[in-house]
Amino acid sequence: MLFRQDILSAQPQRLYRAWMAEFRTPFFRSFLINQPDLVAEVLRSRPDDFPKSARIAEGLRPLLGNSVFLTNGETWKRQRRIIDPAFEGGRLKDTFPAMVAAAEACVARLAAREGQVIEVEEEASHAAADVIFRTLFSIPIEHEIATEVFHEFRAYQRSAPILNIAAFVPLPRWMPRLHRRGTRAAAKRIRGLITRLTAARMRDIRAGSAPDDLATKIMTTQDPVSGDTFDTEEMVDQVAIFFLAGHETSASALGWTLYLLATHPDWQDRVAEEGQQLGTSPTFSDVTRLRFSRDVFREALRLYPPVPMMVRQARCPERFRDRAVPAGSQIVLSPWHQQRHERIWDRPDEFDPGRFATAEGKACMRGAYMPFSSGARVCPGAGFAMVEGPLLLSFILRQFRVSPAGEPPVPVAHLTVRSAEGIRLSLCLRKE
Template sequence: MPALLIPPYPHRSSDWAPVWTAFVGRRANNSVHGWPEDAFQSTWKTRRVFGYTVHVVSDPDAIGRVLLDNKTDYERPALVRKLLGAALGDGLFNAEGESWREQRRIVAPTFSPAAVSGFANVIAEATSARVARWRTDKAPMDMAAEATGTTMAIIAATLFGGDARLTAPAAAGHITAMLDAAGRARVTALLGLRSLGPGSGRARAGGRFLRDTLGAMADERAAAGGGNDFYGGLVAALHARYPAAQARELAIDNAVAFYVAGHETTANALTWTIYLLAAQPELQEELRAEAQTALVGEMGDIDARLPRLRAVLDESLRLYPPAPRLDREAMADDELAGRTVRRGDLVSIWPYVLHRHRALWDEPDAFDPDRFAPDRRAAMHRHQYLPFGAGPRVCVGARFAIVEALIVLAHWLEARRFAVRPGPPPVPVGRVTLRPERGMPLAVSAL
């Protein structure tokens, strides 16, 4: 049996470093750099961070209690909601309590299995249009940039009526600035300062661009009584439940979240998956054959015809979870894994660490899609694999993202062959999402 591929991961340290080192140098710009080896074999670490008690938890039972069984006693931290409030306001991503439940009820039908199947043809058309512009010679291509452009086009087409304002080159730059600054904002937020730190000016400009653009679109849809796309329906539903000014702000808040998260996380999943396939030519050929067969049928149920590609995508999401961390704040004293958690403590759950934990996975740093075969997947703990979170706040667009990624990957594999170029391997950088540090240049050639 051939040795399994060990894809790149960031530097690990020999022991837990002082807390302050997480806010300077390399670690300040990359949250997954320098994690100690102990984090991947222990299940609990408590640290004091600028007056906060933070419990880093990798025990699946404890995670299940936080995210599901005792979810009412754990909310998204006020610190995080304050930090993201300028961009996300009081929308679904940032809300708590009844406001969150009401907004979730409004958007959930858009992401039902039947609704996602209805989007499949639009996803395929947007992907095909991008692929049709690719060169046919064996030229290097930044597949991170291509993934971003593709998912931006898909989100615009499926949720926002194909509005060209959301696919303009400037939009991608503004989003990148927002995400980079938010990922670097830990020190200023912990100290109670308003600035986002490095890149804060670009981040504010990005936030203004998105809110102004989406605000104009909300006004257009409100004037028309809604519309037949997701955003039009959202605007109409909110105006039916809230005063006009509040409805407008909530529509913008939610649109920012769905537009940014809806394309950024899937773009990263696509980027890492195509890299893993480029590094394994035989597996790539196997999946190309599966994709070519699957693309002959209807798009609405194509995911059922791509079982091997789905396992590869799941393994890619394990190794490179698009959102590398989840945080919750204890609203009351509690006990987790036999340890006391006090009200106001922060529970920090890192899918990036959990997905590579030695107590939970065989050869955790190796790429092995067979671990997601049905029998092996059924044996997993419910809360050891969290690419989309868990519990009531699990990502509402999780199925959309999976179907989208499979359709895009199938089209890419049908159209081209991908190979890793000489040079250093890509470095995962954790900020709000998990991106490759310098894009993902691959050799792309015609079949």
């Protein structure tokens, strides 16, 4: 059985069976919704009636400004029209060599740690940040500014307030609170570093010397409606969320996947064998062959979704399951609960990547699986993540075997679901 501790086990056990639950505080009301058709109504059918909650936006604004993750309405729609083309299938193919380079660099770093106990979340963060910098700005993590951003973000990640939970838990300790001084300072430093990268890229674009990477694509894409492009300040906001979403969430997912494979060596061996078939110079088309790796990664995202809860706000009075939902109520959509729901999933707490090959598993995936959100606001980088994750797994595990070391990790929520004390695994070179 897997752990449901910290904020996640603080919720009543009944929430893993409930279709809907109401929480009241002196200041607002919240409704947790697990029923698949109601989740689909909020996220897919009527997204404009359920915008992002201001409680979440204010908590992350010092770092993310007016990024696409926080905005609503016409501002958000304009931002997505500019951003989405950069993550289409053809562009993913263009970024693949940079992903491979980051995977090779990750394996080289791990080779120096062979035979040791490693803290996997730290290694996963390093690898995910390297992928982002290589694909976004064509620079490796060793670049001076990239290294500074990476270290500053690790400090920010541990000090940022837990706002997803604050949106509905009716206890004072979970309610939104003022930012810690260190959190604001770290956010300011990160944005200053990103501004330097973005301004330099803007100059290269004007000079005609910019590399053809994601940053250049996004900064030169015109809104098909207005013809506008992002200015430097707007681009800083977007780069901040790309780094948060593309680094922080990927690191969380990779860390938990490696832990799950360390505790399930049969699946680990299948992923390693599949990775061996990639050869030394894989191409983008080879990704389709990573079937076991992809299902393993999907299952890890089901059990440990990087963003455990998403919060929307009801614009108008609603009625869900014959219960009045006042205007202004917080609507909590929880991948953590829905993807472990006892009335939806068979053996919801068990690690079983094979479930996605069954008719029941496929049906659950269509109706109750949303690690990247769903509908209009689905993460634009979802396809990117589903290439990056299996690729990194394949490169790591075809060369190394991982096994548990120390106490089992306990999940907690910072900006994403992480382990309270890290994830420690033994790293050994695989025998030929």
